[in-house]
Amino acid sequence: MVRFIISLLLLLSMTITAFAAQGQSVYGRLHVANGHLLASNGQVAVLHGMSTHGIQWFSQFTSEGAVKTLRNRGANLLRVAMYTAEGGYISNPGVQDKVFQAVDRAIANDMYAIIDWHILSDSNPRTNEQQAVTFFQNATARYGNNPAVIYEICNEPNGNVTWSGDIKPYAEHLIQVIRQKAPDSIIIVGTPTWSQGVDSAAADQLTAANIMYACHFYAGTHGQWLRDKVQAAENKGAAIFVSEWGTSAADGNGGVFLDAATQWLNFLDQEQISWANWSLCDKNESSAALNPGANPNGGWSDSDLSPSGKFVFGKF
Numbered sequence: 001m002v003r004f005i006i007s008l009l010l011l012l013s014m015t016i017t018a019f020a021a022q023g024q025s026v027y028g029r030l031h032v033a034n035g036h037l038l039a040s041n042g043q044v045a046v047l048h049g050m051s052t053h054g055i056q057w058f059s060q061f062t063s064e065g066a067v068k069t070l071r072n073r074g075a076n077l078l079r080v081a082m083y084t085a086e087g088g089y090i091s092n093p094g095v096q097d098k099v100f101q102a103v104d105r106a107i108a109n110d111m112y113a114i115i116d117w118h119i120l121s122d123s124n125p126r127t128n129e130q131q132a133v134t135f136f137q138n139a140t141a142r143y144g145n146n147p148a149v150i151y152e153i154c155n156e157p158n159g160n161v162t163w164s165g166d167i168k169p170y171a172e173h174l175i176q177v178i179r180q181k182a183p184d185s186i187i188i189v190g191t192p193t194w195s196q197g198v199d200s201a202a203a204d205q206l207t208a209a210n211i212m213y214a215c216h217f218y219a220g221t222h223g224q225w226l227r228d229k230v231q232a233a234e235n236k237g238a239a240i241f242v243s244e245w246g247t248s249a250a251d252g253n254g255g256v257f258l259d260a261a262t263q264w265l266n267f268l269d270q271e272q273i274s275w276a277n278w279s280l281c282d283k284n285e286s287s288a289a290l291n292p293g294a295n296p297n298g299g300w301s302d303s304d305l306s307p308s309g310k311f312v313f314g315k316f
């Protein structure tokens with residue numbers, strides 16, 4: 001009986017160690033090996049957190065108080081989504097200052113930060129490739145090889161865009177740019193069809209080190225068929241990062257689909273795949289984690305959290 005209880009406790013503490021939100025001070029420099037994201041000590045690192053909505057619209061939810069609250073609720077990851085179109089960097093490059101401010105706050109709170117070049121309506125990453133080069137030169141001039149910073153070079157390629165013809169050559173170019181100042185940082189590469197085409201990336205992988213491939217899902221739209229694709233990609237040695245997912249349908253609204261989301265998170269836990277949820281904002285849409293009018297300075301109680309936010313904040 002005593003032995004049983006001891007082994008139960010041991011199992012419990014192992015589970016907690018495996019899934020607790022360890023900060024950068026514990027995990028240290030991340031690297032990719034054998035299709036997994038690993039901490040500096042070689043154990044699997046699991047990052048759980050939130051993506052901002054478009055930083056050109058919702059930077060107020062990356063205030064010092066907001067980021068601290070996110071950390072206190074257990075997140076160890078903040079993804080900063082900088083749209084390229086829709087009033088983002090292409091028409092307003094000054095928006096990068098909002099990105100850097102948010103990233104600085106994540107680092108100050110012992111979190112990892114993803115800098116996301118959020119292509120969407122500009123579906124092909126090659127469309128604004130030169131601007132991407134400039135932006136990532138700026139970002140790496142500021143953060144370089146900082147172990148807390150992860151570079152995501154193309155959110156969701158979509159439309160008539162292929163892995164081998166468009167995304168892979170774009171990635172090879174941007175990796176070479178980023179590597180000049182950030183030789184070891186993790187780089188996440190988006191995949192075709194709104195980052196669901198992990199199969200085409202896995203079939204024709206990049207040869208650079210410390211590369212991960214994005215899989216994005218929305219629980220009301222994408223189900224078992226996409227988990228099967230992730231599993232198959234992992235079986236080919238591709239490292240997967242769910243850098244964006246929602247409890248809603250793919251348009252960011254509808255639902256929320258919490259049973260389907262639970263199935264997804266169980267799968268991600270089992271595979272020890274890291275994730276960031278869309279999104280940390282108070283927009284009147286079901287994927288938003290905060291209720292409309294939530295305080296930008298953080299300190300949110302459960303009544304400030306939307307049904308999606310309550311669910312997701314309970315999973316960090």
Ligand code: DCB
Binds near residue numbers: 086120251252253287
């Ligand atoms: C992705 C985008 C993200 C988008 C969410 C939800 O797009 F990365 O930018 O966010 O998923 O659609 C939404 C916001 C809205 C905003 C809109 C446009 O929640 O408030 O108005 O962006 O800026 C996806 C993901 C998957 C699919 C389609 C889209 N899909 N999409 O599988 O069909 O068309 O935006």
